[in-house]
Amino acid sequence: MAEIITMPRLSDTMTEGVVAQWLKKVGDKISEGDILAEIETDKATMEFESFSEGTLLYIGLKDGEGAPVDSLLAIIGTEGENIDTIIKEFNITVPIAENTSKKEETKTVTTEPTKKAPVVVEASQQAAIVNTGRIIASPLAKKIASEKGINLGTVSGSGENGRIVKSDIENYIPITTTKAIVNSSTVSVGEESFEETTNSQMRKTIARRLAESKFTAPHYYLMIEIDMDNAITSRKAINELPDTKVSFNDIVVKASAMALKKHPKVNSQWFDDRTRINHHVNIGVAVAVEDGLVVPVIPFTDLKSMTQIGAQVKDMAVRAKSKKLTPSEMDGSTFTVSNLGMFGISEFTSIINQPNSAILSVGAIIQKPVVKNGEIVVGNTMKVTLACDHRTVDGATGSAFLQTLKQFIENPVTMLA
Known part of the structure; x- marks a missing residue:
């Protein structure tokens, strides 16, 4: 008997999925545990395995097409089985996106001309006869x-000398032509162009969550x-120690974790009916990927050494760029660190990763003149900015956290120790 396979919910926030790639085709024999396809969710691209055995009789979405959770994805059954009735009765949702589709459009335009003799310019789209010289019109005609x-x-x-009057506006009929007469002797013709790419599930989810936050x-x-x-x-x-490699970001993440233990109100989360103050510290580290931004989480960050933090961040960053992180590795953060210092950004602000109460933005280390012991010397400084949710973190609390963070760094x- 044929079995319907629907678009799975592969994360708690997933509402839609895109078939990144089918690994099986219609007619293939399927065993339990076989990987049918790679599904792009709002967080990652994950392998989708079969829990049924039989022959793949039907594929409801092509590579790159997407649909809501529980839409018809495939049908597995006995070879030669008639599934027309099943397909007809199932409420098939029309694919909402083609993940790799692009649209390009161009049109010819003219730059603003100087007031010289008329020049005729061929246009690729219909255009009106345009006078870009001095226009004479009555005040009433201008108003209408x-x-x-x-x-x-x-x-x-x-009117006199080509003056536009009220009747000219009232009797106006738009003129279309394939030529644009421009009052200029020096005209440069350019081409407007653009490219459109369908927003990925990840990009749409990032947009929605950041806007909500x-x-x-x-x-x-x-x-x-x-x-x-x-x-x-x-x-x-x-x-210089054997088998040790620590980055400045590792230092910041470790310092943040230790400061959060001393200021647990910053390590809190806001819900409509309650505020949760976390006594464990799970720091999310923002990682830029092709489709936007993901935040892998380092559980119990305060209990890890800087070397352990660095190794875990590096591993997760590599897997994030290839969309190999699992949803569980991006859930459960209590605080977030976003570092753009490596891109030369000296300071910036970030949007809080809800339901967390704060996010730390880390800038570049800048060499500049500083005052030490009453003298101007060359020093190295780094600016960090803490974005706080005022519902849970008051200004004094956030300031105390930053002072502790500064001491650790x-x-x-x-x-x-």
């Missing part, structure tokens, strides 16, 4: 044209500048 949305440059005036959580921002001279020296000494040795 404005109300009707008529471009005076396309109106022929019947920005417009529901009352964000405010606290910025502090950190002296990085000692951190630079400490990192160099740490990395400026003295990495205190995090080695």
Whole structure:
């Protein structure tokens, strides 16, 4: 008996899925556990295995096509079995997206001309006769044209010296032609063009969640500048140890975890009916991928060494770029760190990854003149900005967290104990 396979819900936030690639084709023999296809969710691309045995009789979506969860994806049954009635009775949802589709359009336009003799320019689309020189029109004609949305440059005036009057506007009939007469002797012709790419499930989910966060959580921002001279020296000494490699981002993530333990209100989450203050620390680290941004989570970050944090972040970043992270590896964060310092960005603000209460934006280390012991010397500083949800984190609480964070980063040795 034929068995219907529907679009699976592969993550708790998934509402739609896209078939990235079918690994089986109609007519193939299917065993339980065989990988049927790769499905792109709002978070990652995952393998979808069969829980049935038989012959693949029908495929409801092509590669690159998408549909809501529970839409008809495939049918597995006995070879030669008639499935027409099953397909007809099933409520097949029309595919909503082709993941790799692109649209291109072009049109020919002319730049703003100088006031010289008329020149005729061929256009690729219909256009009106346009006078881009000085236009003479009565005040009443201008008012009526404005109300009707008529471009005076396309109106022929019947008054003295070509003056446009009320009757010209009232009797105006749009003129279409394949030539544009331009009042200019020097005309450059350019071509407008654009490209459209269908938004991926990940891109649409990112857009929806960021918009929800920005417009529901009352964000405010606290910025502090950190002296990085000692951190630079400490990192160099740490990395001279055998089998040890620590980045500045690893130092920041570890310092954030330890500061959160001292300021648990920053490690909180807002829900409509309650506020949750977490006593465990799971830091999400923002990673840029082709379709946008994912946030793999380091569970129990405060219990890990900087070396362990660095190894885990590197592994997750590599797998994130190839869409091999599982949804569980991107769930459960209590705080987020976003670092654009490697791109030369000195300071920026981030949108909170809800339901978390805060996110830390980390800028580049900048070498500049600083004052130490009453003297101007060359120093290295780094700006970090904490975005807070004012519903859960007051200004004094956020400020105290940043002071503790600053102490840890400026003295990495205190995090080695």
